[in-house]
Amino acid sequence: MGKLTIDHLRERVRGEVVTPQDGAYEEARKVHNAMIDRRPAVVVRCVNAGDVMAAVGFARENDLDLAVRGGAHSVPGFGTCDEGVVADLSGMRGVRVDPVRRTARAEGGATWGDFNAATHAFGLATTGGIISTTGVGGLTLGGGIGYLARGLGLSCDNLVSADVVTADGELLLVDEEQHPDLFWALRGGGGNFGAVTSFEFGLAPVRDVYGGPMLFELKDAGAVLRAFRELIADAPEQLGAFPAFQIAPPLPFIPQDRHGEPFILVVACWAGPVDEGEAALRPFHEIAPVVAEHVGPMPYPALNSAFDALVPPGLQHYWKANFVTELTDEAIEAHLRYGPRVPVVNSTVHIYPINGACHRVAPDATAFAYRDASFATVIAGMWPDAADNEANTAWVRDYYAATAPHSQEGGYVNFMADDDQDRIRVNYKGNYDRLVEVKRRYDPGNLFHLNQNIAP
Incomplete structure (x- = not known):
């Protein structure tokens, strides 16, 4: 398969590595939209950021398509691919609430149902979607429209920081101070810039x-x-x-x-x-x-x-x-x-x-x-x-x-x-050229291209 074999990948990953030869494959390749029927070469069921880093590295080193799957709700089926690598984050659904700071950090595979269950115990919330099975990651990276948006802003407006695995396999903590250009791009720019393994949000009193x-x-x-x-x-x-x-x-x-x-x-x-x-x-x-x-x-x-x-x-x-x-x-x-x-x-x-x-x-x-x-x-x-x-x-x-x-x-x-x-440029209006510059900086080879793609 290239420089790295499936055996190498299994040695590096804590979670399950599923190939077409495995009994779990048919279930592992499914996504929410049944119109999408694709057969990836391997599905990595990630359980931590290290697994995501390994999946990204495996795709890069073997020149394979890479799909990052959070809640799997992507209507175009961007959470899967043919003959490539799926980094499945659905095993990473933890949410940790800090009621004093009024923040919550959600892992990259968490759904809004997971998030709300954790924050509601403290009488806190942030803008989520309309369906609770939607992934926190996909919704936020695209902007994040929901019931609370008129009062609290979009999901991305409430993002405080994020952990991101970039195309070179590095894990970055990004916020207003660290990698502010990448932090800017994540808030609405979609999955173009890396695999986000956790999102930290500001919360408001909503019970x-x-x-x-x-x-x-x-x-x-x-x-x-x-x-x-x-x-x-x-x-x-x-x-x-x-x-x-x-x-x-x-x-x-x-x-x-x-x-x-x-x-x-x-x-x-x-x-x-x-x-x-x-x-x-x-x-x-x-x-x-x-x-x-x-x-x-x-x-x-x-x-x-x-x-x-x-x-x-x-x-x-x-x-x-x-x-x-x-x-x-x-x-x-x-x-x-x-x-x-x-x-x-x-x-x-x-x-x-x-x-x-x-x-x-x-x-x-x-x-x-x-x-x-x-x-x-x-x-x-x-x-x-x-x-x-x-x-x-x-x-x-x-x-x-x-x-x-x-x-x-x-x-x-x-x-x-x-x-x-063909609508990508108009979907980002005046921000498109700046997004291209950030893309060139963090993903010049367009490894993260299975999305509404901003080409570098």
Whole structure:
């Protein structure tokens, strides 16, 4: 296989080294998106930073593709490859909380469910995603949009430091003082610059929230979107909320005769004083009659995991996305044409607000450049049957084509598909050239290229 053999690799690694000859191989090569079916030469199930260093070195020395897998949720399947090396960090899920400093350090394979479980015990949290099985690493490296973003900023805005294995196999501690250029690039630049083995975040006091989903009739969708646009523009920053098109799942709070029908939802998260939550959400109830809701006080981790069952491993995935400065009437009309056609219960469209605290960070302060965007839209096509791939992929593409003229040119890298590589420059806007310089410094050979790639 080259300069280093699999036997050499096994000698250097504490975790399991899995090859196609091993019984664990079929399970080890799986990723979240069942549309991705690749056969790596070796999967290194890392249990510490030394294992990651060994996997990176093995790929480099043998001139093999290298995929770094955290939560494995990458829609384009960047957590795997054909005939290359997978550094699987899913065995590295520890989270250590320092309640005095209000920080938490999460290992590179931790999920937001792992993170929230650890921090909630201390009444603390930081901005995570919408699904708790999402990896901390992938979400943060791309920016990190979630329920708490309007009040706390993006996940990457709360990053304090990181441990990074670079292309030369060195482990670096990076922060504002040490390797500040790399620290800047990690905050939104994706997995282009190294394998991050741990992330340290600042935390804020968030224990219980008031929120949940509210379902409205499709005939009221225009009113809901227009009212949401106005409400969220200057709402208190403790309010995180987003509209969504969604087929009603068979849940007890939804009338049984409405299961399987499409609705427009507002999913809200009030992170201020819980006793103020009902009043904070009242404006949404005044837009139109609510068909069904599951709203009330709950632990923040409960809301962050509320939709996990809709996105189990093994679905087919195809997504598209754009940033939006203003949710114009024309954009709303495009959503009203395509949103109600959401094909299955797993598929959805979310319009996340990224104003508030997100706007108080300068566009060049981190790699995440779209600080003027008010919304991040994702058309998340997810379905169980591969026989529906052509039709459902067409729905995503047609929806995207209808909304793109009313959006900014770039989109959130975490929502990009595998056919979006030509959008890299616009996705980073004014930060792209600086990112190229950092890439040249830390990965001139582009070892870390299985991502939305910034070529050196």
